[in-house]
Amino acid sequence: MADYSDPGYEYLGRHLASRGLVLISVDNTVPMEIAGTQTKAATSTVLIGLNVGMTTIRGYHMTTMANSDSSQVSFRGRGRMKAGASLGEEGTWQFATGRGKLRGITGKGTYKRMPAGDGSSSCAVEGEYEIKK
Numbered sequence: 679m680a681d682y683s684d685p686g687y688e689y690l691g692r693h694l695a696s697r698g699l700v701l702i703s704v705d706n707t708v709p710m711e712i713a714g715t716q717t718k719a720a721t722s723t724v725l726i727g728l729n730v731g732m733t734t735i736r737g738y739h740m741t742t743m744a745n746s747d748s749s750q751v752s753f754r755g756r757g758r759m760k761a762g763a764s765l766g767e768e769g770t771w772q773f774a775t776g777r778g779k780l781r782g783i784t785g786k787g788t789y790k791r792m793p794a795g796d797g798s799s800s801c802a803v804e805g806e807y808e809i810k811k
Contacts, residue, residue, distance in 0.1 A: 698727060698728045698729060699725060699726065699727055699728070700725075700726040700728065701723070701724070701725050701726075702723075702724050702726065703721060703722070703723050703724075704721065704722045704723075704724065705719075705720070705721050706720040706721065706722065706739075710741075710803075712741070712743065712749065712780065712783075712807070713779065713780065713809055715743045715744055715745050715747065715779075716743070716744045717741050717742070717743055717744070718742050718743060718744045718746075719741070719742045720739065720740065720741045720742070721739070721740050722737055722738070722739045722740075722753075723737055723738050723740075724736070724737035725737060728759070731758060731759050731760065732756065732757070732758060732759070733756065733757040733758070733759055733764070733767065734754075734755075734756060735753070735754060735755040735756065735757060735767055735769060736752075736753070736754045737752070737753055737754075738750055738751065738752055738753070738774070739751040739752075739753060739771070743778075743780070745778070745779070746778065747776070747777060747778030747779050747780045748776070748777045748778065748780065749773060749775065749776040749777070749780045749783055750773070750774045750775045750776075751771050751772065751773055751774060752771065752772060752774045753769055753770065753771035753772075753789065754769050754770060755767045755768055755769020755770065755789065755791075756768065756769065757791075763793070764793050764799075765793070766790070766791055766792045766793060766799075767790070767791050768788065768789065768790045768791070769788070769789055770786065770787070770788055770789075771786060771787055771788070771789055771803070771805065772784075772785065772786035772787075773785045773786070773807060776809070779809070780809060782809055782810035782811070783807055783808070783809045783810075784807065784808055784810070785805055785806050785807025785808060786805055786806075787803065787804050787805015787806065788803075788804055788805065789801055789802065789803045789804070790802045
């Protein structure tokens with residue numbers, strides 16, 4: 679059964695692709711910990727610009743913690759492609775906002791994403807954060 683939004687997504691996908699852009703949403707499956715609390719769910723929404731073997735990445739990462747607190751991180755980076763496949767990317771990130779006990783969170787760092795042969799990828803994230811009381 680088709681979802682009512684399918685035609686809209688199809689139009690948006692074709693429109694962005696005609697301009698060398700790809701929009702993806704990625705659910706993150708590896709839990710992490712912030713301020714002693716495990717993540718419950720995390721999703722990244724990414725806009726990728728394609729240009730002759732290079733990519734420009736901009737996006738937001740939304741995290742919901744096990745206690746229902748949440749945070750939002752903005753990120754941007756650059757990557758490489760060969761024969762239509764990603765060779766990885768690196769970039770920077772910073773906290774944009776936090777809710778609940780994460781209200782007032784600040785911090786920034788770097789990330790490096792490397793694709794695996796099975797279509798998945800791993801992402802190494804480094805940085806520091808502080809939660810102002």
